[in-house]
Amino acid sequence: MTNEPTGLPPRSGLAGHWSLDPGVVFLNHGSFGACPIRVLETQNEFRARLEAEPVRFFIRELPELLDTARLKLAAFLRADPEGLAFVANATTGVNTALAAIPLAACDEILVTDHGYAACRNAVEVAARRTGARVVEVPLPFPLAAPERVTEAVVRGLSQHTRAAVVDHVTSPTGLVFPINEIAAELENRGVILIVDGAHAPGMIDLDLTGIGAPFYTGNCHKWMCAPKGAAFLAVRDDWRARTHPLVTSHGAAAPLVDRSRFRLEFDWTGTGDPTPWLTVPSAVETVGALDPGGWPGVRSRNRRLALEAMAHLCSVLGFQQPCPDGMIGSLAAIPLPPRTDDNRRSNPDIDPLQERLFRDFSIEVPVTLWSVPPRRALRISAHLYNAIEEFRYLGVGLAASACG
Amino acid sequence: MTNEPTGLPPRSGLAGHWSLDPGVVFLNHGSFGACPIRVLETQNEFRARLEAEPVRFFIRELPELLDTARLKLAAFLRADPEGLAFVANATTGVNTALAAIPLAACDEILVTDHGYAACRNAVEVAARRTGARVVEVPLPFPLAAPERVTEAVVRGLSQHTRAAVVDHVTSPTGLVFPINEIAAELENRGVILIVDGAHAPGMIDLDLTGIGAPFYTGNCHKWMCAPKGAAFLAVRDDWRARTHPLVTSHGAAAPLVDRSRFRLEFDWTGTGDPTPWLTVPSAVETVGALDPGGWPGVRSRNRRLALEAMAHLCSVLGFQQPCPDGMIGSLAAIPLPPRTDDNRRSNPDIDPLQERLFRDFSIEVPVTLWSVPPRRALRISAHLYNAIEEFRYLGVGLAASACG
Numbered sequence: 171m172t173n174e175p176t177g178l179p180p181r182s183g184l185a186g187h188w189s190l191d192p193g194v195v196f197l198n199h200g201s202f203g204a205c206p207i208r209v210l211e212t213q214n215e216f217r218a219r220l221e222a223e224p225v226r227f228f229i230r231e232l233p234e235l236l237d238t239a240r241l242k243l244a245a246f247l248r249a250d251p252e253g254l255a256f257v258a259n260a261t262t263g264v265n266t267a268l269a270a271i272p273l274a275a276c277d278e279i280l281v282t283d284h285g286y287a288a289c290r291n292a293v294e295v296a297a298r299r300t301g302a303r304v305v306e307v308p309l310p311f312p313l314a315a316p317e318r319v320t321e322a323v324v325r326g327l328s329q330h331t332r333a334a335v336v337d338h339v340t341s342p343t344g345l346v347f348p349i350n351e352i353a354a355e356l357e358n359r360g361v362i363l364i365v366d367g368a369h370a371p372g373m374i375d376l377d378l379t380g381i382g383a384p385f386y387t388g389n390c391h392k393w394m395c396a397p398k399g400a401a402f403l404a405v406r407d408d409w410r411a412r413t414h415p416l417v418t419s420h421g422a423a424a425p426l427v428d429r430s431r432f433r434l435e436f437d438w439t440g441t442g443d444p445t446p447w448l449t450v451p452s453a454v455e456t457v458g459a460l461d462p463g464g465w466p467g468v469r470s471r472n473r474r475l476a477l478e479a480m481a482h483l484c485s486v487l488g489f490q491q492p493c494p495d496g497m498i499g500s501l502a503a504i505p506l507p508p509r510t511d512d513n514r515r516s517n518p519d520i521d522p523l524q525e526r527l528f529r530d531f532s533i534e535v536p537v538t539l540w541s542v543p544p545r546r547a548l549r550i551s552a553h554l555y556n557a558i559e560e561f562r563y564l565g566v567g568l569a570a571s572a573c574g
Numbered sequence: 575m576t577n578e579p580t581g582l583p584p585r586s587g588l589a590g591h592w593s594l595d596p597g598v599v600f601l602n603h604g605s606f607g608a609c610p611i612r613v614l615e616t617q618n619e620f621r622a623r624l625e626a627e628p629v630r631f632f633i634r635e636l637p638e639l640l641d642t643a644r645l646k647l648a649a650f651l652r653a654d655p656e657g658l659a660f661v662a663n664a665t666t667g668v669n670t671a672l673a674a675i676p677l678a679a680c681d682e683i684l685v686t687d688h689g690y691a692a693c694r695n696a697v698e699v700a701a702r703r704t705g706a707r708v709v710e711v712p713l714p715f716p717l718a719a720p721e722r723v724t725e726a727v728v729r730g731l732s733q734h735t736r737a738a739v740v741d742h743v744t745s746p747t748g749l750v751f752p753i754n755e756i757a758a759e760l761e762n763r764g765v766i767l768i769v770d771g772a773h774a775p776g777m778i779d780l781d782l783t784g785i786g787a788p789f790y791t792g793n794c795h796k797w798m799c800a801p802k803g804a805a806f807l808a809v810r811d812d813w814r815a816r817t818h819p820l821v822t823s824h825g826a827a828a829p830l831v832d833r834s835r836f837r838l839e840f841d842w843t844g845t846g847d848p849t850p851w852l853t854v855p856s857a858v859e860t861v862g863a864l865d866p867g868g869w870p871g872v873r874s875r876n877r878r879l880a881l882e883a884m885a886h887l888c889s890v891l892g893f894q895q896p897c898p899d900g901m902i903g904s905l906a907a908i909p910l911p912p913r914t915d916d917n918r919r920s921n922p923d924i925d926p927l928q929e930r931l932f933r934d935f936s937i938e939v940p941v942t943l944w945s946v947p948p949r950r951a952l953r954i955s956a957h958l959y960n961a962i963e964e965f966r967y968l969g970v971g972l973a974a975s976a977c978g
Contacts, residue, residue: 191626202628202845210625214618220802221614222595224606225938229924261844265821288844292822391845398624399846416820417669418696440665440692441606441795442803443847520633534629 179559184460188555195560197535199551200501203392212452213397216445235448236437242451249378253405255436256447260368263387263403264289267364268296270413275301277332282307283541284340289366312492316348324355333362339369342538344501344549353383373499384409396453399446415439460554472500475552479561486565503547531567583963588864592959599964601939603955604905607796616856617801620849639852640841646855653782657809659840660851664772667791667807668693671768672700674817679705681736686711687945688744693770697739716896720752728759737766743773746942748905748953757787777903788813800857803850819843864958876904879956883965890969907951935971
C-alpha cells in the first residue's frame with residue numbers, strides 16, 4: 171500500500187508506477203486513461219530523439235518506427251497490421267469510417283441509446299450530409315443478459331439499414347456488448363458495422379480478426395495506458411481501398427513502392443507528434459509486466475476489482491446490480507435517480523453529485539448521462555493503481571451525499 | 575560560438591538553446607522546425623500536470639488554458655481570437671478550409687505551381703469529390719518582382735473561379751508572396767482565398783486581420799519554434815458558422831453558454847495531447863527573448879543570414895540570385911539543374927545530392943521539387959542557431975559534389 175494524505179484511503183501497491191496525484195481518489199480511468207511513469211519516460215526518449223534531428227527522425231526513421239509499433243499493436247489486438255491505421259482517438263476513428271461508407275438519402279444508420287455522445291454527433295452529421303436517417307435502438311438498463319442487446323439491434327434493422335455504429339464497451343453504462351454475435355448478425359444482413367471499441371483494448375481480450383467487422387476503432391490511451399493521442403482504426407481488407415484519413419497529405423499521390431496507399435495516407439497527415447503511437451509497445455510491455463499473469467492477469471485483476479466495487483456500491487445505495495457479471499470488464503455503472511432540472515443528452519456541466527464528491531471527498535468519479543430524457547449513472551473504473559478501500563470510501567461519500 | 579565535433583563549422587552562440595545534434599549541420603529548419611529546450615520543458619510541465627490528474631486537466635482546466643494560449647497567439651498574429659482554431663498542422667488547416675467551401679461541378683479552384691504538394695493533393699481530392707476543376711497557374715522562377723505573382727494569379731482567374739489556395743511563403747522555392755495584394759484582388763472578384771501560411775508565423779511580421787482572407791492557416795512549430803503539432807486556422811467572421819473541424823465530437827451538440835459553436839467544436843476533437851497548443855505562448859516568449867530586438871530582431875537576424883547565405887551559395891554555384899531580396903524571409907532556394915531520371919511532382923525518395931551532403935558532410939539540407947516536369951532547388955533555412963560558417967561549409971560540400 172502507498173501512503174496517502176491524511177483521510178484518504180490507500181491505493182494499491184502498484185500506484186507508485188503512475189504519477190497520479192495522491193491527493194485525489196482517482197476512480198475515473200475510463201474518461202482519459204492514465205499513463206505509467208515508465209511509459210511517459212519512453213515517450214520522452216522518442217521526443218528527445220525527434221528534437222535532436224527532426225528531419226532524420228521524420229524522413230529517415232519514422233516509417234520503420236511506425237511499422238514496429240503497428241506490428242506490436244496488431245499482435246496485441248489480433249488484427250491484420252496491413253489494415254491498422256494509427257489515429258488520435260476513437261472519435262476520429264468513427265468519423266473516418268463514416269466518411270468511407272457511401273450513404274444515400276434513403277439509407278438508415280443504426281445506433282443504440284448507450285452510444286458515446288460525440289460519436290452520435292458524428293453519425294448525425296454524416297446523416298445530414300447525405301440525407302440518411304439515424305435510427306436509435308433503445309436498450310434496457312438494468313439489462314438481464316447480453317442476448318437482449320443483439321436482439322434489440324436486430325429488431326432495429328430495416329431493409330434500409332446501410333450501416334451501424336455499435337460500442338464494444340459502452341461509455342455511459344460500462345457494458346460489454348456481445349460484439350461477435352452482433353457483428354455476425356449484421357454481416358449476414360449486409361449491414362456495414364463500425365465498432366466503437368474506445369474502451370476495449372486493454373480491458374477485453376481482443377481478437378479483431380475474429381470479430382471480423384469492416385471497421386473497428388479503439389483507444390490505446392485508455393485501458394492500455396499509452397500516452398494521450400494513441401488510438402487505431404482497423405479496416406477490413408475489402409474496405410481499405412475506399413478508406414482515407416480525414417486529412418489528405420503527401421500519401422495520396424506518393425508512388426507505391428513498398429507500402430500500400432492505405433499505409434502511405436494514414437502514416438502521414440502532416441507534421442505532428444507521432445510519439446504517442448510509437449510508445450504503444452512500451453505500454454503493452456510495461457503494464458503487462460505489472461501483474462505476474464501478464465495482460466490476462468491485468469485484465470482479470472481489474473475486472474475482479476470492478477465487480478467487487480460495484481457489488482459494494484449497489485449494496486450501499488440499495489440497488490440491484492444492473493447487469494450480469496459477464497457484461498462487466500473494468501468499468502461499471504450504478505444507476506442513479508434522474509436529474510429533474512435538465513434533459514440534454516450531452517451536458518457539459520459537471521453533475522452536482524460529481525462536483526460534491528470531488529469537492530468534499532477529493533474523489534474523481536463521473537456521473538454519466540445517456541438516452542433522452544437522460545438517464546443517469548455513477549460510473550466507476552478499476553485499474554491496477556486502485557484498491558477496494560477507495561471504492562469503500564466512495565461508498566461513504568455517496569452515503570453522505572444525496573444522490574440527486 | 576559553440577564547440578562542434580571536429581571538422582564541422584561552428585553554429586551560432588544561441589545554438590545551446592536547442593537540443594539539436596551538434597554532429598549535424600542543420601540547415602533545414604523549414605521542414606519541421608526545431609523547438610528550444612526551454613519550450614520543451616514548458617511542454618513537459620503541462621504534460622506532468624495532465625498526467626497527475628487527467629480529468630481535472632481536461633474537464634476543469636483545459637478550456638481556460640486554451641483561451642490563454644489562443645489570446646497570446648492571436649496577439650502575435652494580429653488575428654481575431656474568436657476565429658482562431660488550433661489544429662495539428664497547416665495541411666489540416668487547408669483540408670478543413672476546403673471542406674467548408676461549397677464547391678460545384680463547374681467551379682474552378684486556383685493554385686500555383688509553387689504550392690505545397692500535400693495541399694495540392696487535398697485540393698485535387700476536394701475537386702474530385704465535387705466535380706470542380708483544379709487550375710494551376712505557372713509562375714516563373716527565377717522571379718523578377720512580387721508583382722509577377724499577383725499578375726499571374728489574376729490572369730489565372732475565370733468566371734468559374736470559386737476558390738484559390740495560395741501560399742504566403744512557398745515551400746519548394748522559399749518565396750514570400752505579396753499576399754495582401756493577392757488577397758485584395760481575389761476579394762474584389764469574389765474568389766474565396768485560403769492562404770497556406772505554413773512558413774509565415776515567426777518569419778513574417780503577420781497581420782491576419784489586415785490580410786483579411788476568409789481562411790489563413792499556419793504552423794507554430796516551424797518558425798515560431800513551438801512543439802510539433804501546434805498550428806492554427808484563422809477563419810474570417812463571415813465563414814465561421816460553416817467551418818467545422820474534420821472530426822465531429824461533443825462540441826457539435828453542446829449547448830452554447832459562454833462559447834461559440836466554432837470554439838466548442840475546434841477546442842475538442844477527442845482526447846489527444848493539447849500541450850503543443852498550450853506551449854505556444856512559451857515559444858513566443860522564449861524565442862522572442864533570444865534577440866535584444868525581440869521578435870522583430872529575430873526575424874531580421876534570420877533574414878539577414880538567409881540573404882547572406884543565398885548570395886554566397888549563388889556565387890559558389892555560379893547562379894544569379896533567383897528573386898529580389900524583398901521576396902526572401904528566412905528560407906531561400908537556389909535553383910539546381912533538373913534531374914533527368916524522374917518526373918514526379920512529389921518524390922518520396924531523398925534526392926541523391928541531398929543524400930550525399932548528409933552522408934559525406936553531415937549537412938541536413940533539402941533538395942525540393944515543384945511543377946511538372948519537376949524543377950529542382952536547394953532550399954536553405956536560417957534560424958537563430960545557425961551561423962554563416964555553416965553555409966560556407968555547405969558551399970564547400972556543393973563544390974565537391976556534382977549538383978546533378
